[in-house]
Each structure stands twice: as structure tokens, then as C-alpha cells.
Amino acid sequence: MKLWGGRFESGPSEVFERFSNSLAFDRRLLDADVRGSQAFARSLARAGVLTGEECERIVAAFDAIAADAKNPAYFGGADDEDVHTFVIRKLKERVGGLADKIHTGRSRNEQVSLDTRLWLRDECDRARELLAGLMRALLDLAAKYPNAIIPGYTHLRRAQPVLWPHYLLAYFEMFARDHERFGDARRRTDVMPLGSGALAGSGFPHDREAIARDLGFAAITRNSMDVSADRDFALDYLYAASTAMLHLSRLAEDWILYSSEEFGWMELGDGVTSGSSLMPQKKNPDSLELIRGKSGRVAGALTSLMFTIKGLPMTYNRDMQEDKRPLFEAADEVNGSLEMARVVAESVVLRESVPAAAADESWVIATDLAEALARNGTAFHQAHQLAGKLVLESVRSGKKPGDWNAESLAAFAPEFTPDMARYLDPREGMKTREIAGGTGPRAVATALEEARARLAKLT
Ligand code: ARG
Numbered sequence: 001m002k003l004w005g006g007r008f009e010s011g012p013s014e015v016f017e018r019f020s021n022s023l024a025f026d027r028r029l030l031d032a033d034v035r036g037s038q039a040f041a042r043s044l045a046r047a048g049v050l051t052g053e054e055c056e057r058i059v060a061a062f063d064a065i066a067a068d069a070k071n072p073a074y075f076g077g078a079d080d081e082d083v084h085t086f087v088i089r090k091l092k093e094r095v096g097g098l099a100d101k102i103h104t105g106r107s108r109n110e111q112v113s114l115d116t117r118l119w120l121r122d123e124c125d126r127a128r129e130l131l132a133g134l135m136r137a138l139l140d141l142a143a144k145y146p147n148a149i150i151p152g153y154t155h156l157r158r159a160q161p162v163l164w165p166h167y168l169l170a171y172f173e174m175f176a177r178d179h180e181r182f183g184d185a186r187r188r189t190d191v192m193p194l195g196s197g198a199l200a201g202s203g204f205p206h207d208r209e210a211i212a213r214d215l216g217f218a219a220i221t222r223n224s225m226d227v228s229a230d231r232d233f234a235l236d237y238l239y240a241a242s243t244a245m246l247h248l249s250r251l252a253e254d255w256i257l258y259s260s261e262e263f264g265w266m267e268l269g270d271g272v273t274s275g276s277s278l279m280p281q282k283k284n285p286d287s288l289e290l291i292r293g294k295s296g297r298v299a300g301a302l303t304s305l306m307f308t309i310k311g312l313p314m315t316y317n318r319d320m321q322e323d324k325r326p327l328f329e330a331a332d333e334v335n336g337s338l339e340m341a342r343v344v345a346e347s348v349v350l351r352e353s354v355p356a357a358a359a360d361e362s363w364v365i366a367t368d369l370a371e372a373l374a375r376n377g378t379a380f381h382q383a384h385q386l387a388g389k390l391v392l393e394s395v396r397s398g399k400k401p402g403d404w405n406a407e408s409l410a411a412f413a414p415e416f417t418p419d420m421a422r423y424l425d426p427r428e429g430m431k432t433r434e435i436a437g438g439t440g441p442r443a444v445a446t447a448l449e450e451a452r453a454r455l456a457k458l459t
Helices: 014-020 023-046 052-068 083-101 108-144 164-189 208-214 224-229 232-258 286-309 318-347 353-361 366-375 380-397 406-412 418-424 426-430 441-458
Strands: 149-154 157-163
Touching: 023 052, 023 083, 023 108, 023 208, 023 318, 052 083, 083 108, 108 164, 108 224, 108 232, 108 318, 108 441, 149 164, 149 353, 149 426, 157 164, 157 353, 157 426, 164 232, 164 441, 232 286, 232 318, 286 318, 366 380, 366 418, 366 426, 380 406, 406 418, 418 426
Parallel strands: none
Antiparallel strands: 149 157
């Protein structure tokens, strides 16, 4: 069945049909298409195009179609152009000629916008739920080791000591922003396009606000041409998904490193790692590697849709059908990765002594010493030089911070007063960083509490 054809003398070539058919993937929108079509039928009834009884028959038939479609076999052998055509054919099978009225003044251009919005609105909620789950797992992992110390890195070189919860809270912030971004995407998706027609606005007196209420939309779109041309809401979602995947990918990269023999800080659960078919000793972080790998595909989906939209003349062009596969793929990958990351986080065991020793053995306290000198009146540049010289001397003679004490420091340079020796211990320097957002133990405890409260409000 075709929703057009009157103007044609012969049908489409088999090659073109195969080439342009989207049912194989846009059938995923069937539920949305049915819900949207039911609301449209009710609107047609309000506009006097359908009688109340006709509308009821159509709505009931749609319910039956949605129920039947739960069985994948329902689509077996269907060669309809797209999901919208498929659904109307099924309606026709159930209500006969009455089905010919359902598309009164409606265009698939607005219909596909509506369906995608209905589907995507739920996906935004789903991503936000999964993000909240991961954020909770990070807070739980922080709470398991509230006092653990790790070296923080810049350039992947040991930089300054930080608390393990402080490190995890950095990711909490990233995911909190992702949560907001999915919320923004949802807000722009949550606008009802029906009544726009193909591009010029419907010729029938729909109460568009009533359709919006019926489908739970927050607002109606303001321009019919914009409706046919617009996929910004999909791009917003894809950007939110891509950014979340970047964050997941960086977390994955960290934990792949931290769980390596070289770092040896953490153990990933058996349940999220794989062995080797040849090397019996291997325990590989495949779950994290796959998250890192999938992040590229989601960024690809964003790029793909941007390039599809770029240069399209107003308004609808069939190119726009190519929005679906990137959207569906991105949704599957971001949802899967968020869930996987949560399960990995739940499995992590931190070997506290290893990063603590890494912090003790390296010169991550050099900044603390320089700042102590500066607080005591040495200009910071001179203080930096002095601490740098101390590190150089120590590197030459193979000394660690713990090999120094108040006397030997004072002997090295008189600017080092006895009380400064305590900064040889990384825990002491951290106490000077009680500034909001810093790694001071009290600041971190407060940040953790606040994070719990923020999370509770999200869910
Ligand atoms: N399958 C089409 C899509 O996904 C639906 C809209 C078709 N509109 C049209 N004018 N051919 O974009």
C-alpha cells in the first residue's frame, strides 16, 4: 500500500523501493506512531471530521495494532515504505474504508516529527535515570574509602595528592552536567508539532493545544515550516549522548590504567572482565574498553546527523529519514554504556595502600612545601625555586619525602621552619585545601553530603 500514487502512471522500481524503505528500522517508532495517531483521531473528532463513534473505532483498532506489534512476527514480510504507512495499512485491515479518513490534512512530515519526539522524550528520561544510577554508584564507591589518598595527575604525571572521594566527585560533576543536558534536550523535544501539515499548517481546525494536552506535551510548535525542517531536538539529544560518552570514555580509560599491573590500585570484579583464550593469567577490562570504543560511535552519530542536515533547503527533504539510525544507535549505546559503567563501579575494589604509597613515594607534596614557605613570607617564585631544588637534590640522592625531617630541611635551607616538616606527609597539605571545591577533608565531606542531596532531588 502507498499513501500516494494517484499522480503516478507506474509504480516505483524494485531498486528504489528497496533503497528508500525505512520500515526495517523505523518500526521502532510504532508505539509512538500509534499514540500520536490516536490523539490525531481525537482531534479530528473535535474538529468534526470524524464522528465520536468513528473515532472510538479507530482508537480501539490502534490499541489492537500496538498489542499485535509486540510480536516481531507482526512485521514479517511487510514491505511498506515506512512505519507510518505500515500502521495505516494495518488500520485499514481492521476498520476498512474508515481508515482513509485518519490522514485528513496530516502529513508524514509532521507525523515523523511527532513520533520521534514522543520516542525521544522517553529516551531522555531513560538516560537521566541511568545517569542517576551511575552517580549513586560513584558516591557509594567514594563512601567505601572515605579517607583513601591517591596522587592526582596532570600530563599523566603525579601532581598533587587528593582524596579518592574527591576524584570520584569530579566524575559526579560531569555526569550531573550530562543529566542537565539530557533535561535540556527533553525540554526542546517536548513541543507538539501536529497541525503543521506538510509545511504550511493544517487546513482543518485542530485545537493544537488540546492535542498537546492529550499527549502530555509542554507546548506547541510555533511555525509549520520549522516543524518540517527541524531536527534540532535530535541533535540536542545526540550532543548530550556524545558528551556523556566522552565522560564515560575518560572514566573507562582511568580505570583501565588504575587496574593495570603497572598501577595496581584497583581490582575490577570478575563479572565485568574477560580472560584470554590463550594466556591463562589474563583478566582483561573488556567492559571498560567497550565503553571507550562505543563512545566513538555515538560521536559519529552526532556528526552523521549534522552532516545530513547541513545544506538542506527548506523544509522537509527525504534526507531527513537518515536521522533515525544514528539516533537509535546512539540511544542503544549510551544506555548500554551507562548501565555497564554502573555495574563496573559497583564491582571496584580499591587497594588503598597502593595509591597511598604512590603519593608518599613521589614528590606530590612539593607544592605543599612551596606554599608553606610562601605563607611564611617567602615570595612564591622563590619558594617554588627552593622546593624545586629540594626535589632535584632528592632525585639525585634517591631520597623520598619521608627521608627528610625538620632538621635536615632546615639544614638544606633556613627558610624551612620546623613546623613545615609536617607537609612531608601528603595528608597534611590536603588540610590546607579546605576551600570550597578543594580536596581538604572537610570540604570533601561536605561535597559528598551535598552530592547525595543533589542526587536525591534528581531521582
Ligand atoms: N519515512 C519518512 C521519514 O522518516 C517519513 C516522512 C516522509 N515524508 C515524505 N515527504 N516523503 O522522514
